[in-house]
Amino acid sequence: MPCDFHPLLLVLGDAAELRHFSNLLSCFAATGARVELTEAGMFSEDTRVMLRELDPEKPERPGLWVREAGTHPVLDWRLTREQAEDFADDVLKTANGESRAGSSTLECEELNEIRVKVSFGEFEDQFLLGNMW
Numbered sequence: 001m002p003c004d005f006h007p008l009l010l011v012l013g014d015a016a017e018l019r020h021f022s023n024l025l026s027c028f029a030a031t032g033a034r035v036e037l038t039e040a041g042m043f044s045e046d047t048r049v050m051l052r053e054l055d056p057e058k059p060e061r062p063g064l065w066v067r068e069a070g071t072h073p074v075l076d077w078r079l080t081r082e083q084a085e086d087f088a089d090d091v092l093k094t095a096n097g098e099s100r101a102g103s104s105t106l107e108c109e110e111l112n113e114i115r116v117k118v119s120f121g122e123f124e125d126q127f128l129l130g131n132m133w
Contacts, residue, residue, distance in 0.1 A: 062083060
């Protein structure tokens with residue numbers, strides 16, 4: 001959901017879809033191999049998210065950042081393997097209904113990073129598709 005002053009990557013799904021996302025994060029944590037989330041089974045209408053290991057040799061910050069803006073943006077999600085494993089655990093808890101809010105927020109606590117909100121059952125289709133009013 002694009003927003004000028006508070007960007008957010010919203011990841012929605014049922015329990016099986018969120019478990020798949022958790023598994024992707026766990027596999028990344030184990031191997032450090034780059035993952036393009038859409039190619040790995042995460043659906044998006046218009047945005048590509050590239051997950052890659054944070055390079056400690058480069059002056060880059062962890063978190064989710066815009067790499068290419070425009071009609072079909074590309075986001076660069078730079079994580080350590082440890083962060084990815086922590087995020088996988090958070091997503092799995094959300095999928096299993098162990099999250100009090102029904103969602104989790106994945107962030108590296110970097111100023112101006114784009115937060116990732118993972119939600120299970122928090123939004124209804126009619127709200128997301130604009131059929132509410």
